[in-house]
Amino acid sequence: MLLTKTLASSTFKLALIAIGTFGVIASAIFGYVYLSTSAYVRSRSDRAITAEVASLRDTYDRSGRDGLIDVIRQRTADQTFAGHAYVLADPASTVLAANLEKWPPTAMASGWTEFRVPWASPGSTDPLVRGMVHTFASGDRLLVGRDISDLDRFTRQIKTAVISGASLVFVLAAVASILVTRRTVGRIEQINATSRAIMAHGLDKRIPLRGTHDEWDRVAENLNLMLERIEILMGEVKQVSDNLAHDLRTPLTRMRGRLEKAYHGKRFDEDAQALIGDTIADLDAVLRIFTSITRIAEIETQVRKQAFRTVNLVEIAREVVELYDAAAEENGNSLTMTGDGEVPAIGDRDLIFDAIANLVDNAIKHGRPGGRVVVASETMNGSPIVSIEDDGPGIPADQHEQVFKRFYRLEQSRYTPGNGLGLSLVAAVARLHGARIEMSAKAPGLLLKLWFPAPGPPQQ
Amino acid sequence: MTGSHRRILIVEDDPETAGQLVEQLTTSGYQVDLATCGSEALGRGAAGEYAIITIDRMLPDIDGIAVMRQLRCDGVAAPFLIISALGEVDDRVRGLRAGGDDYLVKPFSFIELLARLEALGRRSDTVAKETILRVGDLAIDLISRTASRRGKDIDLLPREFQLLEYLARNESRVVSRTMLLQHVWDLHFDPSTNIIDVYVGRVRRKVDDQQAYPLIHTVRGIGYCLRAPD
Numbered sequence: 001m002l003l004t005k006t007l008a009s010s011t012f013k014l015a016l017i018a019i020g021t022f023g024v025i026a027s028a029i030f031g032y033v034y035l036s037t038s039a040y041v042r043s044r045s046d047r048a049i050t051a052e053v054a055s056l057r058d059t060y061d062r063s064g065r066d067g068l069i070d071v072i073r074q075r076t077a078d079q080t081f082a083g084h085a086y087v088l089a090d091p092a093s094t095v096l097a098a099n100l101e102k103w104p105p106t107a108m109a110s111g112w113t114e115f116r117v118p119w120a121s122p123g124s125t126d127p128l129v130r131g132m133v134h135t136f137a138s139g140d141r142l143l144v145g146r147d148i149s150d151l152d153r154f155t156r157q158i159k160t161a162v163i164s165g166a167s168l169v170f171v172l173a174a175v176a177s178i179l180v181t182r183r184t185v186g187r188i189e190q191i192n193a194t195s196r197a198i199m200a201h202g203l204d205k206r207i208p209l210r211g212t213h214d215e216w217d218r219v220a221e222n223l224n225l226m227l228e229r230i231e232i233l234m235g236e237v238k239q240v241s242d243n244l245a246h247d248l249r250t251p252l253t254r255m256r257g258r259l260e261k262a263y264h265g266k267r268f269d270e271d272a273q274a275l276i277g278d279t280i281a282d283l284d285a286v287l288r289i290f291t292s293i294t295r296i297a298e299i300e301t302q303v304r305k306q307a308f309r310t311v312n313l314v315e316i317a318r319e320v321v322e323l324y325d326a327a328a329e330e331n332g333n334s335l336t337m338t339g340d341g342e343v344p345a346i347g348d349r350d351l352i353f354d355a356i357a358n359l360v361d362n363a364i365k366h367g368r369p370g371g372r373v374v375v376a377s378e379t380m381n382g383s384p385i386v387s388i389e390d391d392g393p394g395i396p397a398d399q400h401e402q403v404f405k406r407f408y409r410l411e412q413s414r415y416t417p418g419n420g421l422g423l424s425l426v427a428a429v430a431r432l433h434g435a436r437i438e439m440s441a442k443a444p445g446l447l448l449k450l451w452f453p454a455p456g457p458p459q460q
Numbered sequence: 461m462t463g464s465h466r467r468i469l470i471v472e473d474d475p476e477t478a479g480q481l482v483e484q485l486t487t488s489g490y491q492v493d494l495a496t497c498g499s500e501a502l503g504r505g506a507a508g509e510y511a512i513i514t515i516d517r518m519l520p521d522i523d524g525i526a527v528m529r530q531l532r533c534d535g536v537a538a539p540f541l542i543i544s545a546l547g548e549v550d551d552r553v554r555g556l557r558a559g560g561d562d563y564l565v566k567p568f569s570f571i572e573l574l575a576r577l578e579a580l581g582r583r584s585d586t587v588a589k590e591t592i593l594r595v596g597d598l599a600i601d602l603i604s605r606t607a608s609r610r611g612k613d614i615d616l617l618p619r620e621f622q623l624l625e626y627l628a629r630n631e632s633r634v635v636s637r638t639m640l641l642q643h644v645w646d647l648h649f650d651p652s653t654n655i656i657d658v659y660v661g662r663v664r665r666k667v668d669d670q671q672a673y674p675l676i677h678t679v680r681g682i683g684y685c686l687r688a689p690d
Binding site: 252277329 | 474476477480481483484565566567568569570571617619645647648649654655658659661662680681
């Protein structure tokens with residue numbers, strides 16, 4: 001998991017680019033060193049060979065073939081010329097004088113050549129010889145060379161050193177970058193995990209510090225400070241609304257009590273009593289709005305999460321449909337239910353019921369009079385879903401987000417009963433459950449889907 | 461009902477709400493004692509024989525739930541009606557219902573409170589063993605889960621039967637919409653629409669249409685009552 005993230009991280013990609021660039025430059029430098037060393041080594045012996053060929057040509061020109069044979073024999077016998085190779089052959093390739101066993105088969109008529117041919121002296125190894133061939137006007141051919149075995153070994157050593165050095169650099173750089181990236185990714189993953197925990201469970205989580213006082217610890221410290229501020233602010237907001245709720249509730253309870261007392265007091269005539277009754281009804285409407293807001297706020301505190309257990313979405317949806325069946329009938333709508341036998345999800349039955357009830361209520365109220373409303377629930381790709389579809393006028397696409405805001409009402413439904421809090425409650429319930437709301441337009445109508453997270457192993 | 465069954469202890473810290481409760485409950489025939497804080501409630505509750513104790517969740521000194529728990533430990537058997545503000549209705553409060561207790565969310569209507577008290581008081585002095593409930597010419601067979609009027613079967617869905625059964629069990633008593641939601645649907649919130657009215661409307665058509673007299677009566681502003689004519 002961490003390795004996959006390491007390999008996919010941008011730090012690692014940067015490191016790879018750096019290793020690549022660095023490696024190409026290092027290889028170029030090493031290659032240059034190798035090539036120039038071997039060229040230098042060869043050019044030194046080449047100069048000496050060229051000079052010797054020139055001097056031996058002079059000898060041939062002056063003293064003829066026999067003179068040259070004498071000189072070659074002298075030289076091959078002389079220890080000072082150890083490592084020098086000489087071969088003089090006639091046009092038929094018969095060796096006339098040499099310290100090599102034979103005329104090297106690869107040697108051309110003239111020019112530079114490299115070959116392996118054993119020394120003429122018995123028991124010797126095959127040296128690597130680099131030599132130059134000169135063909136005289138008579139057709140005799142002279143080869144002068146040097147044993148470059150040592151030089152060759154030297155350049156090969158350089159080559160090995162260069163290649164292994166370059167590979168080592170590559171490997172070390174790769175290992176170093178994986179380690180560095182892993183560390184970085186590990187810290188970022190920690191921050192990510194904390195952020196996810198905060199989104200899922202509330203603001204009381206903090207990013208753990210390592211105590212290394214490095215830049216990551218500082219980032220974590222600052223984020224933690226931010227979280228603390230947010231938590232304090234949220235707490236204050238909640239406290240204010242809690243106090244407001246409590247302080248308003250008490251006078252409202254008294255007010256309602258007095259009105260009720262008057263209503264049942266029989267001291268008034270029928271008209272006055274109707275007025276009082278209407279006032280109580282209005283007061284109740286105010287209280288309901290108030291209750292809805294407090295309820296949404298309560299849901300958003302995530303406290304309800306503690307009571308989550310495995311519920312069957314189909315069963316809840318069916319109960320909602322059953323409850324609203326009479327209302328749909330009264331409206332002339334058809335309300336039907338389809339779905340699997342069991343759709344398990346983790347959640348709070350009351351809240352899910354409330355959310356589905358709100359959506360069904362909306363579909364009946366704002367759908368087409370005499371239209372149809374279909375509630376469905378199934379498990380799709382492991383996710384439990386509930387969907388509500390109607391064939392009414394729908395919601396304009398640009399307002400799909402807006403309708404979940406508190407007190408938001410569409411222009412077309414401004415005068416139908418309702419307070420614009422139903423969908424905010426649905427949104428709050430969805431957030432609490434980690435469910436996703438998907439709204440899509442039908443022709444005609446609206447399809448609203450609630451995607452719940454896949455349930456883990458059964459709780460309790 | 462005996463005198464002690466009509467004795468009630470109210471624990472409420474807001475003076476005006478407490479005053480209204482005392483006055484209205486007294487008018488309704490209860491003998492009412494009042495405690496204005498947790499410690500007073502503990503003293504009075506342990507000393508007196510009460511049929512019901514209503515308790516405000518938010519008290520100035522001790523939490524209402526703690527008072528209740530303490531009284532239970534002291535051997536007080538009376539059912540409790542917890543009065544709490546919304547948002548305090550957590551699972552602890554909900555769990556109380558199983559023990560024969562009930563809760564009410566503030567602000568509540570007085571008739572609602574009265575309906576709850578009636579239901580709670582009845583629970584402690586009647587043990588229902590009937591298999592058939594009868595209200596007027598309506599017979600509800602609890603074994604076969606069927607209902608009939610004058611021998612003619614009424615075609616009811618399972619939930620509609622439950623609703624009728626609940627109304628019959630509270631014959632001649634007012635049942636609020638919230639009580640129906642809680643006892644018939646096991647829902648602990650108010651869907652804040654007229655949905656219950658529409659639902660009861662349909663049951664009423666099935667039960668009362670083309671009959672000699674209506675059984676299901678609407679009680680304005682609160683709920684319903686199932687009763688036979690006098």
